[in-house]
Amino acid sequence: MIPSARVPFWRDQRVLRVAAQVVAALAVFFLLYVLWFNVTNNMRARGVRTDFNFLDQPFGVRIAGSDLRPTAPVRLALLNGIRNTFALAIVGLPLLTILGVLVGVGRLSTNWLVAKISSAYVEILRNLPPLLVVIFAFQAVILRLPAARNPITPFGWFVISNLEFHVPGFRAGDNYRPFMLVVLVAVLLGALLWWWRTRVHERTGTPHHRWLWSLGTIALVGTMAYLILGRPLTITLPQLEGRVVDGGYRGLGAFFAVVGALAFYTSSHVAEIVRGSILAVPKGQTEAASALALSGFQRLRFVVLPQAMRIALPPIINQYLNYVKNTSLAIAVGFAEVTLVAFQAIGNGQPAPQVVVLLMGSYLVFSLVISLLVNLYNRHLRIVAR
Amino acid sequence: MRARTLAFLAVVMLLAACTQAADTTTAPTTDTGPATTADTGTATTADTGGATTTTADTGTEPSGGGLLGDIQSRGSLLCGVNETVPGFGFLNADGTRSGFDIDFCRAVAAAVLGDPEAVEYVPLDAQQRFTALASGEIDVLIRNTTFTATRDGGEGATFVTTTFYDGQGMMVFTDSGIGAMEDLANTAICVLSGTTTELNLATRFVDIPYTPLTFEDNGVLQPAFVSGQCDGWTSDKSQLAGIRSAFPADQGGPEALTILEETFSKEPLGPAVRDGDSQWAQVVDWVVNATILAEELGITSDNVDTFADTDNAEIRRLLGLEIESDDGTAVFDAGLGLEPGWAANVIASVGNYGEIFDRNVGPDTPLGLVRGVNDLWLNGGLLYSPPYR
Structure with missing residues (x-):
């Protein structure tokens, strides 16, 4: 120039x-x-506080399903709410994925009954407002269970009422921590063996037996550690003593209402995504798989679904995010997830703008973390150019 | 659903904040409201100059914000109410509203606008109410709201005279055999979230293990209670009495429920207005006082028209009748910014305190509450209005 x-x-x-x-x-x-x-x-x-000092004020009330005293600060109460939202997500997301894939595949089934049932499932659930589904699950399913004052105890293993579900659980013994450490090491070892057997299989074509190798190692190491450390874990059954249930794990009825309702609801959307993605896989792929004499299941498992998931994953992220945001509907049935706790705080005199900002922030973090994780997986699924 | 409502409220608050900021620069225009009332005041008392019979002297009255004028130019009162508590604030099957709190909304409208029907009711749940009040969505909150220091101070609300002295109680099923709070150990207790009730429950049950089930409104709480998810339902006793009275017959009717003897909190319920507008707070305050004063003076909705010739000066002042003065006759104006005779409007449309009580929650209603502490001071109760002079 x-x-x-x-x-x-x-x-x-x-x-x-x-x-x-x-x-x-x-x-x-x-x-x-x-x-x-x-x-x-x-x-x-207007004389409304603008600072965040309220986080150290006592929350003032108890929260169902937690040991927090009413004197615990607002900060801990909100964290408890976040933990409960997390619990809804960690249980609900895998559930809705499995349901969604099953129903999505089912809609394309050549079996008339399976296809029609799957269609009906999708059409009914996806056309209802999620709030309605949640309230239905709570009032028409959970509340129909026996009252809290006379729960049922199937097989003596469970204690079930419309307030709480109790299932058998573990109780930590003396050497609980070292045992868990050993188990963690065993799991890592199992993963390593899995990876090694896969490599061997890819290089030499010998059968990998990776399930046997990895799970066998974990089971062997775990059992030995269990015996050597002297019963670090014991199984406890929930015992009903008057109104108190001792032992086992517990979950509030409202929790299951929310998880069930939202997982079913969201899975209907996932099913449609899965169906669309399967249809988007070129027909030639299925035909080629048939030509190789793969069975129906093998065609799906090894040829069609891997390619379909690549297409389905980005829109499924949206459904995951929707699920997490919809968990705020738990407020309608009184499950103390983060929105309910935040509104409780506001109702009990904490400043609304700050609490709402914190609430929005926590949902933002949830959503970003989920998109990050699924995007990482998406990158892993991408066609690797060699 | 609620999340969206609150998010929306937050945005509304933000916008309201912006417009409020703009309003302060154009303050003179918002002052036209009180000015018009002053005009109507002078029309009847133009020829008087006595100090006690002055017209509404809005010039010296610090009208911070002038909500009274806004309401009068708008022509309707925005009243935040409950619609789930029979006897206090209830939406009937035919779409009408009735209750103790609703009558006070009507009373304020009658005083300010001369028409008890000029009320726009805004149904609010316990958590929304103070945000709605602070953001200007409502003019006055009359929704069985307990007067507490935090709400007065931190929530930007100003409470006026208490309309109902209440206390918290516990309702259980009669056949449950629960007779005292201690019997509720290790059970779940249903409570509305964002209420003082919730806080009192935590205080009363500090040594009793329990699971609190918090719901947003009685519409979801009631099925949970009926299905036995929780063994106790705690709320203000008056509310519990209202719910008990309307308990469906196919579930056993009112007899199936028992309200435990113990009262474990003070719940003074009354109207609240937004901080920073003392003129409006005074108006609402005096509407309540007027109903109490009317009962004390024996004025009812039936006989309010018959006092034209009474000699009782306090009745004449309250009802806005002509009073003796040196140069002719005049009417008493307390300088509240209301037209003379406002109290007559209030009493003619909703009656005095006793009538409001008896009509909505009294012994002849399904609630069957007795006056108790909500009686006139003359009868050993707590109702005591300052003199109207």
Whole structure:
């Protein structure tokens, strides 16, 4: 470029591009500043607190299913709510994935009955408002169980009422911690063996037997550790003594209402995504698999589903996020997830704007973490160009 | 659902905050409200100059915000109410509303607008109510709300005269054999979230293990209680009495439920207004006082028209009748910014305190509450209105 022909900077595209970005950024910051200024100023003018010191104030009430005293700070109560939302997610997401894939595959089944049942499942659930499904699950299913004052005890293993479900659980013994450490090491070892057997299989074609290798190792190491450490874990059955249930694990009825309702609801959407993704796999793939004499299950398992999942995963992320956000509907049936706890705090005199900001922040973190994890998996599934 | 409502409220608050900021710069225009009432005041008392018979002197009255004027120019009162508690605030099957709190909404509308029907009811749940009040969604909150220091201080609300002195109780099924709070150990107790009830429960049961089941409204709480998920239902005793009275006959009717003897909190229920508008707070305060004063003076909705010739000066002042003065006759104006005769409107439309009580929650209603502490001071109760002069 000849120096004399230089364009002046106000017509230089590179300069203009940067300038436009700077102006846009400034405009956004200005807008945010005005909003912030307005909110804090007006709150101060009305004598409403603008700080976050309330987090150290006592929460004042108990939360169902937790040991928090009413004197525990708001901070811990909110964390408890976040933990409960997490529990809804960790139980519900795998459940809805499995259900969704089964129903999605079922809709394409050549079996008339399976296909029709799957269609009906999808069409009914996906066309209902989730709130209705949650309230139905609570009032028409959970509340129909025996009252809390006379629960049923099937096989002596469970204690079930419409308030709480009790199932057998483990109780930690003396050497609980070292035992768990050994088990963790065994699991890692099992994973390593899995990876090794897979490599061997890929290189030499000898049968991998990876389930046998890894699970066998975990079982062997676990059993030995269990015997050597002298029963570090014992199984306890829930025992009903008057109104108190001792031992075992417990879950609130409302929890199962929410998980069940939302998992069923969201799985109907996932099923449609799975069905669409399977149909998107070129027909030639199935035909080629048939030509190789693969059975129906093998075609699905090794040829169609791996390719379909690659297409299905991005839209399924949306459904995962929807599920997590919909868990806030638990407030309608009184399960203390983070929204209910936050609103409880507001109702009991904590400042609404700050609590709502924290609430929004916690859902944002949940959503970002889920998208991050699924995106990582998505990258793993991507066609590897060799 | 609630999450969205609250998020929406947050946005509304933000916008309200912005518009409020804009309003302060155009303050003179919002002052037209009180000015018009002053005009109507002078129309009847133009020829008087006595100090006690002055017209509404809004010039000296610090009208911070002028909500009274806004309501009068809008022509309707936005009243935040409950719609799930029979006897206090209830939405009937035919779409009408009735109850003790509803009558006080009507009383305020009668005083401010001259028409008890000029009320727009805004149904609120326990958690929304203070946000709705602070954001200007409602003018006055009359929703069985307990007067506490935090709500007065931290929530941006100002409470006026208590309309109902209540206390918290516990309701159980009669056949459960529960006779005292201690019998509820290791059970679940149903309670509305975001209420003082919830806090009192934690305090009363500090040494008794229990599981609190918190619900947003009585519509979901009641099925949970009926199905036996929780063994106790705690709330203000008046509310429990209302719910018990309306308990469906196919589930055993009111007899199936028992309200335990013990009262474990003080729950003074009354109207609340937004902080920062003392004129409006005074108006609501005096509407309540007027109903109490009317009962004390023997004025009822039936006989309110018969006092034209009474000699009782306090009745004449309250009802806005002409009073003696040096130059002709005038009416008493306390400077509340209301038209003279507002109290007559209130009493003609909803009656005095005793009538409101008896009509909604009294012995002849399904609730069957006795006056107890909610009686006039003359009868040993707590109701005591300052003099209207």
